[in-house]
Amino acid sequence: MSKGDNTEQAVLQAAEAEFLDKGFALAKTVDIARRAGVTHAMLHYYFRTKEKLFERIFQEKANALAQSLRTTFDDGKPFLKQVEDLAGAHFDFLSRNPTLPMFILNEIHLNEERRKVYLPMLVEALQDTIRDLGLLLEQALKRGEVRPVRTADLLFSMASLNVMTFAGLPIARQAFDMDDEDVRQFVTQRRAENIETILSRLRK
Amino acid sequence: MSKGDNTEQAVLQAAEAEFLDKGFALAKTVDIARRAGVTHAMLHYYFRTKEKLFERIFQEKANALAQSLRTTFDDGKPFLKQVEDLAGAHFDFLSRNPTLPMFILNEIHLNEERRKVYLPMLVEALQDTIRDLGLLLEQALKRGEVRPVRTADLLFSMASLNVMTFAGLPIARQAFDMDDEDVRQFVTQRRAENIETILSRLRK
DNA sequence: ATTATCTATAGATCTATAGATAATGC
DNA sequence: ATTATCTATAGATCTATAGATAATGC
Numbered sequence: 010m011s012k013g014d015n016t017e018q019a020v021l022q023a024a025e026a027e028f029l030d031k032g033f034a035l036a037k038t039v040d041i042a043r044r045a046g047v048t049h050a051m052l053h054y055y056f057r058t059k060e061k062l063f064e065r066i067f068q069e070k071a072n073a074l075a076q077s078l079r080t081t082f083d084d085g086k087p088f089l090k091q092v093e094d095l096a097g098a099h100f101d102f103l104s105r106n107p108t109l110p111m112f113i114l115n116e117i118h119l120n121e122e123r124r125k126v127y128l129p130m131l132v133e134a135l136q137d138t139i140r141d142l143g144l145l146l147e148q149a150l151k152r153g154e155v156r157p158v159r160t161a162d163l164l165f166s167m168a169s170l171n172v173m174t175f176a177g178l179p180i181a182r183q184a185f186d187m188d189d190e191d192v193r194q195f196v197t198q199r200r201a202e203n204i205e206t207i208l209s210r211l212r213k
Numbered sequence: 214m215s216k217g218d219n220t221e222q223a224v225l226q227a228a229e230a231e232f233l234d235k236g237f238a239l240a241k242t243v244d245i246a247r248r249a250g251v252t253h254a255m256l257h258y259y260f261r262t263k264e265k266l267f268e269r270i271f272q273e274k275a276n277a278l279a280q281s282l283r284t285t286f287d288d289g290k291p292f293l294k295q296v297e298d299l300a301g302a303h304f305d306f307l308s309r310n311p312t313l314p315m316f317i318l319n320e321i322h323l324n325e326e327r328r329k330v331y332l333p334m335l336v337e338a339l340q341d342t343i344r345d346l347g348l349l350l351e352q353a354l355k356r357g358e359v360r361p362v363r364t365a366d367l368l369f370s371m372a373s374l375n376v377m378t379f380a381g382l383p384i385a386r387q388a389f390d391m392d393d394e395d396v397r398q399f400v401t402q403r404r405a406e407n408i409e410t411i412l413s414r415l416r417k
Numbered sequence: 418a419t420t421a422t423c424t425a426t427a428g429a430t431c432t433a434t435a436g437a438t439a440a441t442g443c
Numbered sequence: 444a445t446t447a448t449c450t451a452t453a454g455a456t457c458t459a460t461a462g463a464t465a466a467t468g469c
Contacts, residue, residue, distance in 0.1 A: 132387045169377035209413040
């Protein structure tokens, strides 16, 4: 069964790459099998359907994202430091998974039916982070440390800036006529710029 | 030929709706024909291919976006007012075309080949706006009116916040448990919040 | 005996076009 | 004569499975 393990793992890895590249609708099980170097029938043997294989990949990614955000929380920090760390961790996670933003936006956007399954999955994974940042913001506001802002707006702005850094990168590249090196530098600069933008909005 | 005019227009309108909903790859010519209330062969009779029909819709949308941004430019205004008006006009255009952000991100993202055609088309339409805001920012910086920031960062942040307001709305809705009325209010509030976020970053 | 793998194909879906027919405008 | 429309279908693509065969572990 060691051969079987290899096949299963190869399919999983190929599926992750294919789904993240193209999304569910445009990913082809035939291509996943080709990437994995196994015959097409193997994919169905191990995972039965394209949908079940996809669900597994999506869940893994949602959990990994949530996990990387959780680790920043710490009651002892000043609120602005907490926000900076959270935004930084989010950005760094997306750096390691640059195709994830478009992947998630796409899946949520494209299919009414499947949205009902995957949107709750995603939000469920993020629930604790949303709640905890809300509580910390409330306290910081009471202490008069920051300018008033809604939790939803703070989180949404942070996520927007980070997500678009990767989802909008091809557009920025063309709009500002960047080569590969420019793009690398742009991404590096966006990390600081996104954080500064969020902190500027909060500082009194 | 008045009948022919109707058919052609019906196909165009149906195509716009279908492409904006689903993107090129998932839009079906059969469904466009159905939406238009004409037989499927008519679509090919008037536009030859799905691709040609798509190109026409994409170009129209890129031009409409560019047009709505251009109208805000005015040398007489203080720079912060110029930025506010530009961000507001961008937001309002997206309000009227709420499916456009995901549509554009999708097309640029999904297909290497077609990206080469449509990305230049989009950026070409926006070129003047990018250049003019860059010049105005440079002058404002010289006069010491704003904190230092790169043009690319200013524009990218503005676009990111506005675009994600619509592209990320389903996620915000689920994450913050909003009903239809909450969503309407959230969008309204985002307009002011996005502008305030950009201006906070610029103000000294 | 059970698990893993392969080949072949059914059945669904989709774009595009061929070829026939009807409507329109000089 | 030209333009618009319809029906029917070719040909490509894709998911899923049936059924045969090979490898594995008790």
